[in-house]
Amino acid sequence: MNYDELSKEVAYALRHSPGKYELELDANGWVLVDQLLKSLRKSDKWSHIELDDLKKMIEKSEKKRYEILDDKIRAFYGHSTPMKIQKKEMKPPSTLYHGTSRRFLESIIKNGLVPKTRQYVHLSEDIHTAILVGKRRDTAPIVLKINSEDAYKNGVKFYFAHETIWLADAISYDFISY
Ligand code: HQG
Missing domain, CATH: 1.10.10.970 (RNA 2'-phosphotransferase, Tpt1/KptA family, N-terminal domain)
Incomplete structure (x- = not known):
């Protein structure tokens, strides 16, 4: 099989x-x-x-x-169905990562990270996972560093998916660097 x-x-x-x-x-x-x-x-x-x-x-x-x-x-994650799957809201680690394509950077700087077709933004605890996620769409992806501690303090909600994967609602670029 x-x-x-x-x-x-x-x-x-x-x-x-x-x-x-x-x-x-x-x-x-x-x-x-x-x-x-x-x-x-x-x-x-x-x-x-x-x-x-x-x-x-x-x-x-x-x-x-x-x-x-x-x-x-x-x-555990990845849903795009119209009815939002309820996830457990949790305090995230102080830093999380998101791997993405170079071509999306300009828009992310302007609009922050948004869930696009999925229900949540997907983040990882480690850089290696973020690189693998980014490589699905770009041979030389960029890895964004999320100041999740500050984002969380400022009201952004985070949810635990599984192992190293975290979910979040939209995150403004104020909490992102690369
Ligand atoms: C990008 C796979 C422009 C975002 C993976 C990403 C992951 C923006 C793409 C999981 C943007 C959405 C999820 C903005 C976000 N302007 N582009 N403002 N905000 N984006 O596939 O995180 O193998 O929905 O950077 O490994 O790539 O299927 O999300 O590139 O864990 O289990 O919009 O899916 O897991 O793409 O991947 P996706 P993702 P599986």
Whole structure:
């Protein structure tokens, strides 16, 4: 089984278009694993998929994108569905990082970091992750340093996603440097 491919399809179902899979995310993004499996099995590619395959997909991935708890599964971050997934608001580490393309810099300086098509701005605790995120769109990405301590003190809300990934609402460039 191609777990990368499976992960991409699951991302589509759990982050972006649950309706297309006849799924409805609850307020925290959970769906029943059985419903996801049933829906995936409708396509020839995943017609024999089992819970174990989802578990292996999570295990084998370098990034922890999904979580299975009891009979439910959810994506930790990345959502673009119209109904905002509720995340746990938390005090962030004093510094966070965001990797992005050189071509976005001018607009970010002017408008700050905004969630674009997703529900939240995505940030990481370490520079290495930020570089990897930025490299998805630019061979020589820039890494922005977020003064999250000041942003938090000034009312910007931060949410913990998982491991090194943090989420936030829009962040003004006053709290950003690079
Ligand atoms: C940019 C992947 C212009 C922002 C990754 C980013 C991450 C602006 C892009 C996760 C802007 C949005 C999220 C502004 C922000 N003007 N551009 N004012 N404000 N941007 O994909 O953070 O592998 O929605 O810099 O690894 O790149 O799928 O967000 O470049 O963890 O698990 O607008 O998705 O995770 O792009 O990536 P995205 P992201 P997975």
